Amino acid sequence: MNSFEQTRYKMIRRGAVIGIIGNILLAIIKGWAGIVADSRALVADAVHSASDVVSSIAVMIGIRAANLPPDKDHPYGHGKAETLTAIIVAVLLFIVGFEIGLNAVKDAGEPVAVPKTIALYAVVFSIAAKEAMFRYKHYLGKKYRSEAIITDAWHHRSDVFSSLAALAGIGATILGDKAGISWMLYGDLAAGLIVSIMIMKMAWDLGTDSIHNVLDHVLHSEDTVEMRRQAANVEGVMQIDELLAREHGHYVIVDIKLSVDPLITVEEGHAIGKQVKETLLADKNVKDVFVHVNPYTKN
Structure with missing residues (x-):
């Protein structure tokens, strides 16, 4: 605590x-x-x-x-x-x-x-x-x-x-x-x-x-704008694919999927995901963050 x-x-x-x-x-x-x-x-x-x-x-x-x-x-x-x-x-x-x-x-x-x-x-x-x-x-x-x-x-x-x-x-x-x-x-x-x-x-x-x-209420998109901005500003993040912030009593648990350069190593991708997690955990209302790293592909 x-x-x-x-x-x-x-x-x-x-x-x-x-x-x-x-x-x-x-x-x-x-x-x-x-x-x-x-x-x-x-x-x-x-x-x-x-x-x-x-x-x-x-x-x-x-x-x-x-x-x-x-x-x-x-x-x-x-x-x-x-x-x-x-x-x-x-x-x-x-x-x-x-x-x-x-x-x-x-x-x-x-x-x-x-x-x-x-x-x-x-x-x-x-x-x-x-x-x-x-x-x-x-x-x-x-x-x-x-x-x-x-x-x-x-x-x-x-x-x-x-x-x-x-x-x-x-x-x-x-x-x-x-x-x-x-x-x-x-x-x-x-x-x-x-x-x-x-x-x-x-x-x-x-x-x-x-x-x-x-019933696992998810914050509306307008309530997660700052979270998305902070995650997107982490060096190496090329795109935020999905961000879900679930209210769990007085705190929030975040599930985020992000895309990185497909040519970097697994270790480098892991480091980017770890930095995104630490950035979001800086918010005192966020209890935990689960990060899924995807290879970036153009639509």
């Missing part, structure tokens, strides 16, 4: 740990405030935060597995472990969205309890904390190309939405009770359904992207 990969692993692991600790603290704070304030919406949101600990632990496991060195059964490394983790988190996120919507429908037949004002403060604190966690983890995920961290970051953003729904519902219930407007007491149910649909849509999009990547 080179210095960049060590730093990457350290920073992403730190992000996952922060997610676990943050969700535990928020679950405790919101659970306590929900019970004191007699707010079902806040208690449900606390359970939501507690369930998020599971996804953060899954991310931790996925990150650790992705950083295992290549072995006989996995010669390309374990980078796809992060992508598989992202799929798992997306599924959990979809289930959370479904549960929020289901609970909103079930609560429609229950008597409405008017929560105390302290519930509003707890929800506002939760929104601020979750948004900060989202921004931090999204930054880490983008910087270090971690699908698992990015998906978990959006999980935090989904919590912001669900907390906003709880805030709207609690606020509407308190205001409706004071103003004597009965229909406002059910504002949290409508908000919960809307947020439920938003979260499920988010989970579907994130899961679809991760599934696309786990």
